[in-house]
Amino acid sequence: MDHITICRCEEVTLEDIKNTAKKHQCTAREIKLRTRAGMGYCGGRTCRPAVDAVMEQVTGEKPGHDIPLKVQPPVRPVSLSTLRGKQDEK
């Protein structure tokens, strides 16, 4: 059961998360930074609740009022030319 993929984008398994927590005895945020769970292409949209649920079980940290991992713009993948201000041709 531990081989189960939690973060699809980065292919982080339940086992990866548990082992990282055990090895580093760290906060939920640090586990995410180390494993990259929730930090892949989709911006954590698919796995964030799942990762938070695993974190709660592994570290005992209950969800607070703030969103656990800070949401940084851009919240959609954009090309460098878009960031520069160039519009899509289409």
Add this chain to the structure above:
Amino acid sequence: MRNNRRIVDHPVLGKLSDRKEITFTFDGQTYTGYEGDTIASALLANGVRTLRVHEESGKPRGIYCNIGHCFECRVNVNDEPGVRACLTEVKDNMVVKSGRVLPSPLVSTVNDTLPRTYAEFIEQQEDKKGEV
């Protein structure tokens, strides 16, 4: 065969109206869809589920959320990468390509003799000089 996967008639939503046929390619193969189809729906109607492989593991992926959130359906459309198949309408002569495994700097290649640091490179150069 084409209509086999289409819900042509529905007890509440009614009959599917006639729509213009669209021809596009996916990984070099030609497929037919209908105006209003997304790339994802047109491909699924043609029995195609795999839209890309995971960039590192190579495992096949297809649609998951179908509404543009998960990005699992990202494909290359007319040379533009990272386009969500579930949010893009098919257009005539669209060239769609599936995502491939990307080279990874941490995966050891067959050619393990490649130097990994400048020091190793100098060492190899010295060895080569020695051989000649």
Add this chain to the structure above:
Amino acid sequence: MYDVIIIGAGPAGLSAAIACREWDVHVLVIDEFVKPGGRLLGQLHEEPTGEWWNGIEETKRLMNKAESLDTDIRCGVSVHHVEKANDGFVVHTNKGNFEAGNVLIATGAAETAAPVPGWTLPGVMSIGAAQVMTNVHRVRVGEKGVVIGVNVLSAAIARELQLAGVNLHSMMLPAMNPVTKEHAHPKKVMDGLSRIAHLAPSAFLRFGSRFTKSDFVRKVATQFYPKSGVKMWGMPIHLRKAVTQINGKDRVESVTVFDVTADGKLIKGTERRIEVDFVCIAGGLYPLAELASVVGLPFQYLEELGGHVPVHNEKMETPIDGVYVAGNITGIESAKVARAQGTVAGLSIAKKHVAGKADLDYRLLQATEQVKTIRNEATIQFHPHISEGREKMEQAYRRIVNA
């Protein structure tokens, strides 16, 4: 520069746009999807009255009204950033940047995953994906499949799949793991279903509506426990079977199923394999509030509302002047509530632009009352304590704004 940019053309966004346009507010509505309607577009279920709630028709109704008011609606526009600037906001999209004095974030909800080993295989999709593929794109998701996760939403969509002629083998629970937790616990799932039994739409269980709540609980308590499950239009809903694995080399080929105890524990020796070519996973919905976070809104974690929700009041105002929210981003409820909230948001925004109209004040008051009325009349409740959740949010708003 627009008076307001509405992000999301679902029931909340569209009705907000209509309210704004009725008061001549300069509006731009943008949406990522290929057509307007949001997730309302794919909805289809029978109300207890026997009438059909048809998302396509409801969307048409909203669109006709919006179009008659000359509303600028652009689809295929993806927002990646919203920031405060000068006397308004800049909305960054893949089609350029747009400026407005106000912003309404009506981005709806995203699905919570209930991971099961093998869930990344092509052929596995969220339950919402199946709804969109079936009712919006009219494409069959597969030849034979199962739904993992039993709740109001998944049952309603399972019914939609059946209606469309898609062969569904059964509905089952996911196997227990740190993520699936209460979704994998038969008694908890049953409690969740029986709590809303008295509100059960006929789409879910026909016999449920004929019994009083206590009778139904009794029936459910005895009927949901048997291994054969309870049938919905010939398809079994199992609360005593769980999927431990989705199998296949390059695509879904089968699922591995175990019988489970009343606590969700696997019973040894009951392993079976069911051949399927698609699997739908249903873990619930949570507010999609990334843009709310990016623009700097504070949040409250409220389980009753579906998770982390941007702080707002019943006028759909937020602690940031000029930023409004409406729809599922404010908490998971029905499309009717989203639509009513959109009207409130639209009127709140209009009030800023149309000075001294007593009529507008009265309409805004009416609209906020209408949201409560619709909530109380709801036939599908995603959470039994939604009103309590809304009250907690109102208190949080007052606390934060007065701080």
